[in-house]
Amino acid sequence: MPNAYSRARKAHDNNQEGIRLQKLLAQAGFGSRRKCEQMITDGRVEVDGELVTELGTRVDPTHQQIRVDGSRVRISNKHITLALNKPRKVLSAMDDPKGRYTLRDIVGDKYERIFHMGRLDYDSEGLILMTNDGELSQHVMHPKYEVEKTYIATLEGRISGTVCRRLVTTGVQLDDGWIKLDRCAIIDATHDTTIVKVVLHSGKNRIVRRIFGSIGFPVKRLVRTQIGPIKLGDLKSGSYRVLSQTEVRSLSKEVGL
Structure with a gap:
């Protein structure tokens, strides 16, 4: 049974499938291609639990699990995570039958299937995280991870x-x-x-x-x-921003992903 390294090496030799590992890491926000190449040769990168140190290795992030320093690399064009500064008198919900102002009134319909991770009560304000990544949402809200x-x-x-x-x-x-x-x-x-x-x-x-x-x-x-590691900072009340890949990676690591 071939291990992860041999599968990745085969993809590299065929030069027909997958993406070069250093390119994927750069796209995930780990730094320049050169920096990502150094991370690989330093033995900090695993593919499906196997250490990969050879440059040019190709991987398929949709079917293989890539980790850097033990933290999973999460790549998806479909996933988005937001930090939102909820004002007072805004309901921590996407819809309200009573017609009160909700989070949807702030973010609109730009992001498909996005939902809030946790709540703030109606009279409280500040940071709420929103995502369409179901796995991340479950981990952030699960008491096990004590965020x-x-x-x-x-x-x-x-x-x-x-x-x-x-x-x-x-x-x-x-x-x-x-x-x-x-x-x-x-x-x-x-x-x-x-x-x-x-x-x-x-x-x-x-x-x-x-x-x-x-x-x-x-x-x-x-x-x-x-x-967790995500700060409200100077985000204005009633506005939101998209988390950087570095922030999402930090949050994911905090909750065991």
């Missing part, structure tokens, strides 16, 4: 550093069980308002609002600024 989300929350009242630390070390008990923050830091405070940066991997509904509400500090404003 971290970062929020900036404006709270009613002045919370102390001690309380913030307790939410990380001990957590709080909600109706559906105990929950802890991964990290919590006070950014700014006045006599009646505190701005905190919180990180957690739970995707439960309204979880940040519920956590702080349960200890007497209702959330006045909530902005999600990061999901």
